[in-house]
Amino acid sequence: MANGAQALLTALHEQGVEVCFANPGTTELDVVRALEAVPRMRCVLGLQENVCTGAADGYGRMRGVPAATLLHLGPGFANGIANLHNARRAHTPIVNLIGDHMSWHLPVDAPLTSDIESLARPVSGWVHRVTSAAEAAQVGRAAVRASLASGGQGATVIFPADFQVGQAGGEEGAQAWESAPASSGPDLAECAARIESAGKVLFLLGGGGEASGLGARAQCAVARLCRALDAVAYAETFPARAERGGGLPDFDRLPYFPEPARQVLDAADLVVLVGALPPVTYFGYEGHPSRMVEPARLLTVGAPGEPVADLLEALADRLGAPAWNADATPPLAPASGRLTPERIAATVARLLPEDAIVSVEGGTCGYPFYAASAASARHTALTNTGGAIGQGLPVALGAAVACPGRPVVALLSDGSTQYTVQTLWSLAHENLPVIVLIAANHQYGILRKELARGAAPGARAEALTSLERPRIDWTALAAGYGVPARRVETAGALADAFGAACAQGGPYLIEMQL
Amino acid sequence: MANGAQALLTALHEQGVEVCFANPGTTELDVVRALEAVPRMRCVLGLQENVCTGAADGYGRMRGVPAATLLHLGPGFANGIANLHNARRAHTPIVNLIGDHMSWHLPVDAPLTSDIESLARPVSGWVHRVTSAAEAAQVGRAAVRASLASGGQGATVIFPADFQVGQAGGEEGAQAWESAPASSGPDLAECAARIESAGKVLFLLGGGGEASGLGARAQCAVARLCRALDAVAYAETFPARAERGGGLPDFDRLPYFPEPARQVLDAADLVVLVGALPPVTYFGYEGHPSRMVEPARLLTVGAPGEPVADLLEALADRLGAPAWNADATPPLAPASGRLTPERIAATVARLLPEDAIVSVEGGTCGYPFYAASAASARHTALTNTGGAIGQGLPVALGAAVACPGRPVVALLSDGSTQYTVQTLWSLAHENLPVIVLIAANHQYGILRKELARGAAPGARAEALTSLERPRIDWTALAAGYGVPARRVETAGALADAFGAACAQGGPYLIEMQL
Structure with missing residues (x-):
């Protein structure tokens, strides 16, 4: 008996969860032991929890079914909240498993005890605390269903250690996958x-x-509509996932600043x-209304996460x-000279392998790349949906x-990548x-852009947005983690390094000096 | 007018907050601008928020007055929760400043909006959302007072961006520091x-x-009491701060396992x-009651955080x-041979500089060092109070x-240090x-110890507690961040490297191969 x-x-696993991104601790050890009984569930270890939750976000965006995370009590879960925040904005299905103390141990408020529910709710559409081993199977099924509801969301299971080892309820048989009800x-x-x-x-x-x-289908249909109606179309500013390139219509993103x-x-x-929310400004800016379009000018033909292609x-x-x-x-022309964001974008866009997945984060190269990559080979772009950097x-x-089998490119900035460098x-x-x-520009560039909108920044603003003294050596960090790496300063060197990295197949890091 | x-x-600053550990974002930029007006408040930038909150914990433990943190909205704060959890268990006073959107921007649920209060409460004894610029000074004073209440705790201020720039209330004059009422x-x-x-x-x-x-005073008094009463004394298992060595009484820590x-x-x-909580088991262990001493056998002469020396x-x-x-x-004898936890402990204890502060985290060397360092030069030991690793x-x-002016030694393990390597x-x-x-043993050693208490661990347990393939090169990571470093494999080499590091004054990392 299980x-x-x-x-x-x-x-x-029966409900389709094939991968678990894990950073377990003592209160999850019986889940770790139980993994032996589910050999087809792949486990990927992350050295910090935000690695695990961000990876589950990327997985769920690509597959449309949840990965699981396995995290240690309140503090371990807390380390993963930032990327769960992004996942919530991306409508990504994720099932979080959080071990907790033995249920009878909670009243004594031992050192690792905390209010896990309070931490979980802001990033979970559904939170459930397991109350007996007998209900465990049922909770597992419910968690997967919950993760697929509302267009995709976080479903968080808090699993006290005693109910991990207690005897489970009788098998009710593999239940058919209940998909979320279509709206x-x-x-x-x-x-x-x-x-x-x-x-x-x-069209947004x-x-x-x-x-x-x-x-791809929806974009082609929208391109037809634009021609018929003399209309225009934009992608939302930070899409969870967009099919791009290879002759697909070239829609710009709605600009970031108001x-x-x-x-x-x-x-x-x-x-x-079209599956986008009514556009609002990213931050509140004095003199700009938060809602950029009044309700009378809006027509919703699909909620986020809903299929709209048909x-x-x-x-x-x-x-x-x-x-x-x-x-x-027209074919993209090779760039040359010292690296600039535009030359980086042009080089990567030109050499992007067919069927690549590109995870784009950071203000430095994100916009130029999105513009240039309309002419790239067909690829999938993933962006930072929730603004929590390190995604x-x-x-x-x-x-x-x-x-x-699909090549993956992460086009990142030095500031944001530090948050989850592990x-x-x-x-x-x-x-x-x-x-x-x-893209190593040795500063929090987006903050300097925001600062430039106001009075001239002083010395403290300069200091708190600078990543100089010392400059981070990304090739050394990569070596520390066993990833081969190279530093480049020109578009030609980037093209060489990127081409070589694509050819060799494993992970590779290129520090692009700006 | 401010x-x-x-x-x-x-x-x-008037209430004694002299340092701010900061990782600001757009919604904190007017706090960053305002720092120009408070030049004597030192700002220390962390590249990830758990660096800032952990640093505020270390600062508050040593000074007894709060440092501030400056963190970006819910997700940025979330990144710092784990070390605020440890600080809560250490009774450390900390004032957290979290920027939030313009108050009028919150209803549109922009990408970075989240329920900050729900995230803050589990690690804050006091949470306040600023509701006008006029009350800002008053909130600052109240936050410091709150941080010093209940023996020391987190006080969290949520500061909408519009109230950062609005005109503050009239000066009420510098208010005298109101210390927490003595019990x-x-x-x-x-x-x-x-x-x-x-x-x-x-005595605990x-x-x-x-x-x-x-x-120091309380320990000497307890040593007198032990002699008079033929009593024994132990330190709590994970003290926030302990004075040690230099002839102070040698009290062991209460063991970790039940x-x-x-x-x-x-x-x-x-x-x-004596300022300790009633002892409970760290986790719930089958067959062991959580509360290790029944109330009738307990006498409390001081709550955590209260002065008890008098x-x-x-x-x-x-x-x-x-x-x-x-x-x-007796003087400590030099160790020799390939490194073991005991030889590391003996070497560091022997060479520890006078008046050092030692931050100890990790099961591998923590216990052996605590035992050996009773015979060290006088020093202050800080341990992981809440079990959230990366502290x-x-x-x-x-x-x-x-x-x-005081030398600081961080005696750490490879697994836990990854969480906040930045x-x-x-x-x-x-x-x-x-x-x-x-201490690089390339595994989550504490989990293997916990696993060894149950059935023989399987391949998944082995894989999820291993930091092999690839081994992390800590000297490369240190170089990446601009910290000189060296790898040692013997007690003699450690003694050389540690001595040289003590002499040179700046940061230095020594990877101790086990």
Whole structure:
């Protein structure tokens, strides 16, 4: 007879959870022991919990089914909250397993006791504390279902140690996967009428799985609609996942700062939300309303995480839109000279391998790359959805685990990558084909941009946004974690190094000096 | 007229907050700008938030007054929760400043919005959201007072961006420091009577400031009491701070595992709690009660964080205890041969500089060092109070900032130090005299010890507790962060390297191969 931990893990696996990103401690040891009974569940060790939760985010974005995380009590879970925050904004399904003390040990408030529920709720759509070993299998099934609800979310199981080893309930048999109930969706005729009668139309596309607004089919349908209606389309500013390149339509992202974003949005009589949320400013800026489009100018044809491709194709057909034919994109020209963000973007975009997954984080190269990569080979782009930095490298780890055979590129900045630098070890440990590109400008560049919007920054602002004295040697850090690395200063050297890294297959880090 | 951020920072500084450990983001930029107006508040940048909170813990333990942290919204704060958990268990006063969106921007649920209160409460004795710029100065004063209440705790201020720039209230004049009200304390005669009438007495000493149970005066008084009563004394298992060596009494720590701890405790007819909590097992272990001593055998003469030295001296006088004279301790003998935990402990204990602060984390060397260092030069030991690992290195950073001129040694393990490895950069940036000793056994040793208590661990347990493939090269990581480093394999080489590191003054890392 299975114990609680075996029953819960077996239930997770039967419901499609194939990978567990783990950093266990003492209160999870019986879950670790139980893993022997579920040999087909792959375990990937992270040296810090935000590595694990970010990897689960990357995995879930690529697969549409949850990975599990295994984390140690409140403090271990807390270390993973930042990337769960990003995952929440990405609508990624994730099942978190958190061990807790023996249930009878909690009242004495031992050193590692804390209010786990209070920590978990802000990043979990569903939180459940296991109350007996007998219910463990049922909880496992419910957690997977919960993670797939509401377009994808975090489902967190708090698992006291005594219920891990207690005897599980009788097998109820493998239960069929219950997918989240499909929402009724908007009425096609109504949408068509509203769009046809509007003046200037702007489609705002939300990212997600294959059938999302930034999946290939939806983008092609939107391109048809744009031609038929003389409309424009934008991707949301930070999509969880977008299919790009290889002749797909070239939609820009909605700009980050309110002035250029408003310029785009104010020109539209109707903003059609295709799996995107109503656009709001990223931060509150004096003199700019938070909601950039008033409700009367909004039409929602799909909530985040909902499939919209069928609806958009039907809409294009109904409006008699012409077929989509990819424009012939001119080949990208090689860049040369000392590295700049634009030259980095041009070089990586030009050499990007077919079918690559690109995890983009950091203001330095993110925008230039997104612009240049419309002309790249077909690829999938993943961005930082929630603004908690330290997301790009763990997401790349998770994407590589999710999609064996696809090359993964992490295009990152030096400031943000520090938060989860330990990810490098997991890349080496698992020997994953992830090319890590660090744009090293030795500062928190985004903060300097934000500071430049106000009064001239003083010495303290300068000091607190500087990563000089000493400069971080990324090739040494990579060597420390067993990842081969090289530093480059010119576009030509980057092209050489990137080409070589693509060819060799394992993890590789390139420090790009700016 | 000051704005809200200037007023709050000025109030903090007037109340004794001299240092801010910071990792700010966009919503804290007006606090960063306001720092120009408070030039005497030192700012120390951490590259990840758990570095900042752990450093604030180390600072507060050494100084008894709070440092501030400056953290970015919910996700940035979340990154620092684990070390705030440790600080909570250490009763360390800390003031956390968390920026938040403009108050009018919160309803739109922008990407970085989250329930900060829910994240903050589990590690804060006091949480306050600023509701106007006018109250900012008052909030700053209240936060410092709150941080010093209840023997020391976290006080967390959530500071919306609009109230940072709004006009502050009129100056109410520098308010006198209101120290936390002293508790009435136990009755001396009652304590004396209870102790005299008991059979075998055991004193359990809690760590903290100079006047705590593990301060020098209290330990000498307890040593007198032990002689007078034929009693024994132990330090709590994980003291926030303990004065050690230089002829101070040699009290062992209460053992970690329940069997040896119970052996010690069961032999006592009365357990006198001197600033320590009633002893409980660290985890729940089947067959062991969580509370290791029943209430009838407990006598509390001081709560954690309360001064007890005066009371203990009075008690020793009242009971006619003889004066304390340090035993002559034999000099420590040099160790030789390949490194073992015991040889590391003996070497570091022997060469420890006078007046050093030692931050000890990790099961590998922590216990052997604590035993050996009774014969060291006089020093202060800081341990991991809350069990959230990744604490030792940030605490060393904070202790070095708190106590210029005192050498700091961080005696750490490879597994736990990974969680906050970014601390190395701050040590280099601030050029602090911190010697980082990494016991590299390439495994999560404590988990293997816990696993060994149950059935033989399988392959998954082996894999999830191994830090092999690849081995982390700590000298390369140190070089990456600008900290000179060396790898040693023998006790002799460690002695050489440690001696050289002590002499050179700045940060230095020694990887100790086990």
